[in-house]
Amino acid sequence: MRQQRSYSTRAIVLKRINLGEADRIVTLLTPTHGKIQAVAKGVRRPTSKLAGHLELLCHSQLQLAVGRDLDIVTQAENRECFLDLKASQWHMTCGFYLAELVDRFLEEHTQHSRVYFLMLEMLRALDGDAALSQQKEAVDGTRDPLHTVSQLLLRYFEIHLLSQVGYEPAFRACAHCAAELRPEQNGFSAALGGAICPRCSRFWSRPLSVKALHVLRVLQRSEWQAVPRWHLDASLLLEIERVMYDLLRFHLERDLKTWSFLEMLRLERNPHGSALPSTQNL
Ligand SMILES: [Zn+2]
Structure with missing residues (x-):
């Protein structure tokens, strides 16, 4: 059972699926949590601070909040964009x-x-x-x-x-x-x-x-x-x-x-x- 409310991890973005008006579900490969799916809220809005850091194949440092179904990306910072x-x-x-x-x-x-x-x-x-x-x-x-x-x-x-x-x-x-x-x-x-x-x-x-x-x-x-x-x-x-x-x-x-x-x-x-x-x- 996971009790922590948030955690940070490095991740490679494997897949992205649009969700609702402006959100995306991202599939991430992480060193310690394996493959996870998370929600990036508002990421398709031009003003989103997350957008450039959650492109496909990006290697980023992320902060995630534990959600009821899927965890939620709260911060993202690109480490390598290739x-x-x-x-x-x-x-x-x-x-x-x-x-x-x-x-x-x-x-x-x-x-x-x-x-x-x-x-x-x-x-x-x-x-x-x-x-x-x-x-x-x-x-x-x-x-x-x-x-x-x-x-x-x-x-x-x-x-x-x-x-x-x-x-x-x-x-x-x-x-x-x-x-x-x-x-x-x-x-x-x-x-x-x-x-x-x-x-x-x-x-x-x-x-x-x-x-x-x-x-x-x-x-x-x-x-x-x-x-x-x-x-x-x-x-x-x-x-x-x-x-x-x-x-x-x-x-x-x-x-x-x-x-x-x-x-x-x-x-x-x-x-x-x-x-x-x-x-x-x-
Ligand atoms: Zn043989």
Whole structure:
């Protein structure tokens, strides 16, 4: 039973829904209270002092009053707005995708401090990648049509989020017989939760290449900063993406809204799926 009348917390804004004439319900990810919903009163009025501090993906310091149903945001102060991320439609959509994933996978009022810190790290990395991409394009006109860094970042987040909520994907040992996987053509099954060895090939829902398994393993066991900045070709990025989408769809039992939007942006930038040359062997 909660007895305190108000509390302060840092929070990342995951979602906002309009309520009545001028209010909003905000879904927040906090370090100690997990995912919570709160009411921001009058936030849609031009004079609101809360408005700029409760934008989507903002990381803010909040004061909340305990309400009968939902808590009420009484003060908000922005700590990080991720302006570079928000200046790039692709990076902003990646951020929205992370927020949608967290919202779908986390129950309310269950502490998930590692997910909070993971989300924060990923937003900072996306912001940094957006700034770097803009600089490169402005200085020498170079651009990565595949968005390799941010695509790997999405896969990294998916793998680690699944682990945090109890669905750690099996990429080291066969998800069926538990034999250690070897660098050979393996397979994959979302229903069994990961990679499947050739001896259990009757359970494969798709083959899994040596390179894709290697990338997935490195993403799973590494800190984000230690993940090599590979140049991967489009087909390998797509293979890894399909594996993760299958896993997410299996656990969520439906698609995510942001998927189709990310797909549209990616095709817009790279309509022929042209491959970048590999500069680092896997
Ligand atoms: Zn097996």
